[in-house]
Structure formats: structure tokens, C-alpha cells
């Protein structure tokens with residue numbers, strides 16, 4: 196997740212909210228990864244029993260890790276460790292950053308939701324978070340209750356901080372350009388890839404075409 200100041204923006208995929216058949220979703224994931232550069236896949240299954248999360252992780256993690264894509268668990272530092280994930284993403288209602296770091300050690304990734312708060316982001320970065328996540332930038336069909344964020348926060352952050360930023364919330368290949376131009380290091384996307392009318396491969400290709408256009 197290293198991002199020098201001028202680094203090209205990268206995709207941070209988030210799984211759909213439910214995965215009924217991990218083997219079928221694995222094919223969609225392979226298709227998405229065939230579409231171009233992807234930095235991260237976050238496994239985000241809410242209110243699903245741990246054994247189901249574990250079985251899903253065991254199918255998806257090797258696909259990611261074989262292709263150099265970091266595999267991140269949402270919400271649960273304990274599962275991230277148990278299932279040998281590359282890291283965890285924690286929100287303000289989840290385990291505190293310090294607890295996640297203590298459990299996962301210095302080498303795994305710990306990212307923190309900061310909504311639209313400069314204060315939360317400064318706190319997380321000073322505590323040692325590997326990235327700070329801002330959003331939602333657009334209406335999300337994946338998560339209803341969100342805090343509206345404006346691209347200004349990405350521009351402010353990239354001016355003064357080196358810790359990478361992740362932008363999230365309703366992002367598509369068609370609306371993402373202002374976020375990339377404002378300095379987002381990563382775009383976290385669920386629906387904009389898995390529900391793209393032309394499929395995940397094309398979606399990833401189109402995001403990367405926008406990144407190419409902004410970083411040439």
C-alpha cells in the first residue's frame with residue numbers, strides 16, 4: 196500500500212454484500228482481476244456466521260495472493276489473523292485501531308474509516324494506520340447509512356499527509372474522475388464493478404483507463 200506523492204490511483208475492490216456460492220464468485224473475481232490493476236480485495240460479509248466467512252475467505256484469498264492483490268477482512272481483526280489475511284479494515288463502530296494493530300502486528304495492513312472527518316483521519320494516521328478511508332462521495336446502493344463527503348477532503352489530505360487515502364461510496368468508472376483528480380490514492384468500489392452492465396472485467400478496465408488518463 197505504499198503510495199509516493201505522485202502515485203497512480205489504484206482500485207480497492209469490496210466484495211458484494213452476499214456471496215451465495217464462493218466458487219461462482221471466484222470466477223467473477225478472476226474476471227475482474229483480468230481487467231487490469233487491482234490493489235486490494237476486501238471481504239465484506241455482514242451478519243454472516245464465521246464459518247461461512249472462513250470458507251469464503253479460503254476460496255478468495257489464494258486467488259488474490261497469487262496475483263499480488265492484498266486480501267483484507269472487513270470489521271474483524273480476529274478473523275483477519277485466523278484466516279491469514281493481509282490486513283483488516285475497521286470502522287468507528289468496530290474494534291479500535293490500537294486493538295487491531297496489537298493483534299495483527301506491524302506487518303499487516305490496518306485501515307480505518309474516517310467518514311468526512313479530518314480529525315478522525317489525523318488521529319488514525321498519527322496512531323499508525325496504513326490508510327484512511329473517506330466517504331461516502333456518492334449515494335451507495337451497497338450501504339444506506341453513510342456520511343456525505345466532498346472531494347475537498349481528499350485534496351486537503353494529499354497536500355499535507357503521506358498516509359494513503361481511500362475514497363468510498365457509490366463510485367463508478369463514470370463518476371470517479373473528480374476523486375482521482377483530487378488526489379485519492381485508492382478508490383474502494385463494490386457495485387460499480389460487480390454490477391457494471393458490461394461485467395466486472397470491463398468495469399476494472401474502465402477504471403484503469405481513467406487512472407491512466409489522469410497519471411500520464
Ligand SMILES: Cc1ncc(COP(=O)(O)OP(=O)(O)O)c(N)n1
Pocket residue numbers: 207237239269270284285286287288289306307308328329338361363383
Ligand atoms: C475501504 C473502506 N472504507 C470504509 C468502509 C466502511 O467501514 P465501516 O464504517 O465500518 O462500515 P461497514 O463496512 O462495516 O459497514 C469499508 N468497509 N471499507
Ligand SMILES: Cc1ncsc1CCOP(=O)(O)O
Pocket residue numbers: 209330331334335336337338341363364365366383384385386387
Ligand atoms: C462500505 C461502505 N461504506 C461507505 S459506502 C460503502 C459501500 C461501498 O460500496 P459501493 O461501491 O457499492 O457504494
Ligand SMILES: [Mg+2]
Pocket residue numbers: 269270284285286287289
Ligand atoms: Mg465496519
